[in-house]
Amino acid sequence: xxxxxxxxxxxxxxxxxxxxxxxxFTVDVASDGEEGLQKAREFHPDxxxxxxxxxxxxxxxxxxxISQDPQLKSIPVLxxxxxxxxxxxxxxxxxxARGFVNKSLLDxxxxxxxxxxxxxx
Amino acid sequence: xxxxxxxxxxxxxxxxxxxYLRKMQRSLNILxxxxxxxxxIDDMYISAHSIKSQSTAMGYIQAESLGSALEFLxxxxxxxxxxxxxxxxxxxxxxxxxxxxxxxxxxxxTAEIDLLPMVQELEHVIDISETxxx
Numbered sequence: 001x002x003x004x005x006x007x008x009x010x011x012x013x014x015x016x017x018x019x020x021x022x023x024x025f026t027v028d029v030a031s032d033g034e035e036g037l038q039k040a041r042e043f044h045p046d047x048x049x050x051x052x053x054x055x056x057x058x059x060x061x062x063x064x065x066i067s068q069d070p071q072l073k074s075i076p077v078l079x080x081x082x083x084x085x086x087x088x089x090x091x092x093x094x095x096x097a098r099g100f101v102n103k104s105l106l107d108x109x110x111x112x113x114x115x116x117x118x119x120x121x
Numbered sequence: 122x123x124x125x126x127x128x129x130x131x132x133x134x135x136x137x138x139x140x141y142l143r144k145m146q147r148s149l150n151i152l153x154x155x156x157x158x159x160x161x162i163d164d165m166y167i168s169a170h171s172i173k174s175q176s177t178a179m180g181y182i183q184a185e186s187l188g189s190a191l192e193f194l195x196x197x198x199x200x201x202x203x204x205x206x207x208x209x210x211x212x213x214x215x216x217x218x219x220x221x222x223x224x225x226x227x228x229x230x231t232a233e234i235d236l237l238p239m240v241q242e243l244e245h246v247i248d249i250s251e252t253x254x255x
Contacts, residue, residue, distance in 0.1 A: 011137040011175040015130060053170050055163065082174045104177035106125045
């Protein structure tokens with residue numbers, strides 16, 4: 001399964017890419033929203049992990065663009081949330097995200113469970 | 122099952138947190154000359170947010186707390202509810218120095234330094250600024 005991680009934070013970028021590859025996923029990484037959209041079109045991921053707060057184009061704008069792009073709108077998106085930004089998660093779900101995972105908890109098992117739930121449908 | 126040992130990621134944390142601190146210091150230099158520079162404000166916000174999130178993940182509560190206070194300050198600034206005054210920027214400069222000291226303590230495997238007084242100092246200047254602007 002191919003996963004595109006759109007995350008500007010270098011710590012989480014490296015952490016999640018490494019952990020996902022250990023589990024056998026094929027992973028590509030983008031560092032901002034604009035690069036994320038470009039890579040989504042080129043990489044054709046089965047799932048996008050999307051951060052919300054990013055430079056150039058934030059996660060909300062990426063979700064809006066994905067929902068309007070015939071090539072991208074069928075790709076499920078899981079957003080990364082952080083503590084204190086629960087309202088952002090609600091907004092992301094309204095914009096089409098299929099779920100969220102709290103990236104600060106480093107609960108990789110929770111992420112794997114969400115990936116399985118979302119990609120089996 | 123895939124368990125995570127945070128200790129394994131400590132070198133990565135120290136490297137990336139230091140990168141974000143350097144970025145904050147560069148943005149602060151810009152803001153000290155031009156306090157409404159939107160790109161510098163956005164960079165401060167994103168860097169503070171990153172330091173907060175990474176510190177939360179690694180269990181470094183003091184760094185998380187000060188990162189969170191800085192994140193809030195610069196979000197309020199982006200949303201134009203706060204104007205960056207000289208005293209706020211002085212506080213931010215002090216906060217970044219203290220974050221640097223905290224990272225040094227973490228690197229040496231000693232206890233984090235107590236950043237609560239700095240958090241309270243920032244919250245105080247935020248309160249004054251928001252009262253003045255409203």
